[in-house]
Amino acid sequence: MTSLTGKTALVTGASRGIGRAIATRLAREGAHVAVHYGRNHTAAKETVSAIQAAGGQAFAVHAELGEPGDAEALWAAFDAHADGLDVLVNNAGILGDQGEITTVTREHFERLFAVNTTAPFFVTRLALPRLRDGGRIITVGTMLTRGPAMAQAIDYAMSKAPLDVLTSTLAKQLGPRGITVNLVAPGVIDTDMHQGRLVGEALTWLESLSPLGRLGTAEDVADTVAFLASDDSRYMTGHRLDVSGGTTV
Template sequence: MNDLELRGKNALVTGGGVGIGAAIAEALAARGARVAVTYRTHAPSDEAVGRLRSADGRPALTLRSDLTVEDEVQALGDRFAAELGGADIVVHNAGGLIERSRIAAMPHELFRRIQAVNVDSVFLVTRRMLPLMSTGGRIVTVASLAGRSGGHAGATAYATAKSALFGFTRGLANELAPEGITVNAVAPGFIESTPFHDTFTTAESKQQTVSGIPVGRAGVPGDVAAAVSWLASPGASFTTGTIMDVNGGQHFS
């Protein structure tokens, strides 16, 4: 096996139905991994599932689950174990803004929902999947540039959640290093062709944002997938506790 090949590895990608999650799942499958994807609101298309066949010809496992509900997370872990066995790679991609709201007008319930979708889900899935992982395991979380920059108006709660993932990543990396499991995160900047920006970003705002990206273009889901694929690979065994910026020079940590 070379440093990038994932043949024989079992991977879970949360929120893997569309956008960045779908690109990550496809990239892992292309390198030989057997992939399971979770979804709640965005089910993967038949065409997308067809692209996720592993090197040994096994079809992808699709798991509908609300990752903020402990019992549902327990059930998805049970099914993963029954269908695939041990887990080698866990990618936390599920999350979202839900809706824009300034803090002064935000109901507490909305603030808690945003934290649950972005942070509680990562905790619950991690806790469930860790018993299935062993030496050489990889955990990668998709955070956001908003966790560093604070995001735009109306996204403070989302930025708070994504920033929390940085601390979770570094703390968990310390906990799991003696077990030979690495834990890293990526922090994407503006990534087009995703439900997030299709829903919450206006055409004018997109144009303004892209004009300020030094490399001269918006990111695409494949840019994030490439970074995640490397962090999930055998070649990344000496990298843990890091936050990898994927933003075209939009922000330097």
């Protein structure tokens, strides 16, 4: 895969889980990585330290997504460390309580959309003046927007579906600048976001959904994002890349 040396990347929600794996992989490829976090400063610091210990370059960026002025705060923090951007990875998101429609409250529903939909939209909007021509926008969605949606994930799937539209629309708008816009759609990934849920019969059932017979890992998603961030994917744009281990087949 082509190197990202000399490139600057921002990964939202990079203090843990999939975001941390993405930030680590992009740094390994030579990118200078902005590690965004919302509340867990310690975890973000650990991510930055791990990247630096491995010989990479990284810095932490704080902004609480889903709150008024979130995108502005994020980019103000970024601008204090870097001059321009080459790769934007919209990864930050929340699962919520995962209830059926009868249990979803308005407060919970609006919080999901604030973090999973509104925040990446405006983070991306404010990224455009900073994003260099030939850059990359990569968004982490979910298999549930087109695959077998579970009743208890209806609100989460709904909050992620607009990102599919954002991807295809921006791909057309930004093509003249040589900027590619793609989305990765993970299945169930074994991270702390699912802590307490992936056990016993539930774990066995979820593993059986994939022809590969296992859950995905954060590294499975990170490797796919690294490909999309590289020049090897230069003629791919507006694409939704399923990373569910065949769960949606």
